[in-house]
Amino acid sequence: MARRTAEPRVFFPWEKRRGVFGAIGRARARFVVLVALAVGLVVVVHRREENAAAVRATRASLTTASRAVASYRADHGGVCPKAMGDLATGGYLPDPPVDAWGRSLRLVCPGRRDPMGFDLSSDGPDGVPGGLDRLE
Numbered sequence: 001m002a003r004r005t006a007e008p009r010v011f012f013p014w015e016k017r018r019g020v021f022g023a024i025g026r027a028r029a030r031f032v033v034l035v036a037l038a039v040g041l042v043v044v045v046h047r048r049e050e051n052a053a054a055v056r057a058t059r060a061s062l063t064t065a066s067r068a069v070a071s072y073r074a075d076h077g078g079v080c081p082k083a084m085g086d087l088a089t090g091g092y093l094p095d096p097p098v099d100a101w102g103r104s105l106r107l108v109c110p111g112r113r114d115p116m117g118f119d120l121s122s123d124g125p126d127g128v129p130g131g132l133d134r135l136e
Helices: 020-075 085-089
Strands: 106-108 119-121
Antiparallel strands (some): 106 119
């Protein structure tokens, strides 16, 4: 009576390969996975740094616009400008101030924090007025 050998069950295609060619196939698959992970990591870091750079640029715009508003108020007896474009027409800034996302900065006069001063803010990346990611 001849014994019948049970065929090994194969769940994954690379389990069939044995020897040198199987090792090369597994090494190639590992390489592709590592390259994909490296590219994904670079993309995530790049987006994070882009967002951080935009926040830094907006903070710089806020600082410049704040100084311009203070100069405007000093020259006009403490009166705030009606619009941010008044700073450009008055010669306090070369262009109306915008944030890194291309939206105009918000000026509140008198300010919520300082009733004698003013508040200057940006809506942030999502553009929602008073949102959680606003910059002040």
